Amino acid sequence: MYNTTIKKLIEELSTIQALETSIAEGYPDILDGIEFTEDYGVDFRQTLELEEQDFYINIKKIDEKTKNIKNYAVGLISRDKIINQLRHDDEDHHNSKKQVKEANPPHHKHEGKKERIKGSSGTLSDLIRDFKNILD
Amino acid sequence: MTQMKKNKLLNLITIAKKDLIKWLYYAGVKTTVEFYQKADEIKNNSFHKYTDVVDHINYIKKLESLNV
Helix, strand or coil, rough: CCCHHHHHHHHHHHHHHHCCCCHCCCCCCCCCCCCHHHHHHCCCEEECCCEEEEEEEEEEEEEECCCCCEEEEEEEEEECCCCEEEEEEEEHHHCCCCCCCCCCCCCCCCCCCCCCCCCCCCHHHHHHHHHHHHHC | CCCCCHHHHHHHHHHHHHHHHHHHHHHCCCCCCHHCCCCHHHHHHCHHHHEEEEEEEEHHHHHHCCCC
């Protein structure tokens, strides 16, 4: 049984998932029925305040052929500890980036291209499942 | 852009600006000026926090550019 916080999170993800096709078509209604322009629809960032964490979702790119959301980041940030409790994105792990010089500690779970756990890299439905598994 | 769409866009800009306060908080600063002053330090502590704040600032700029 999920608590209220988890329910909110899952609902939010489910809402985004349900809009995935319309986002890809360039006319999403993510927020209060607003009609996005094409430029608008491929760049969406939003933070949702939960009870003890903030949930965030950043969408930058939609694959026109597959209609899948690409170049994304979704995650949970602990408000007290100010750390990522969970983060999924499709970028290289920052420890792999030259400019970081391995200074970034492994303070959060991160499933970039090179350190992606099985099943966490696909569609939003995959992410919803992972959130359920982690937060249940 | 119709007035209704304009109002919704302004609403989204307002929300995005409130979000910026959170992202600055997570980066350990209070203002964008302080953020840019401590950019190198923030990068070294957490590359996510640095890029997320930069991305969010750019996102707000993009929204504001649509508000014409």
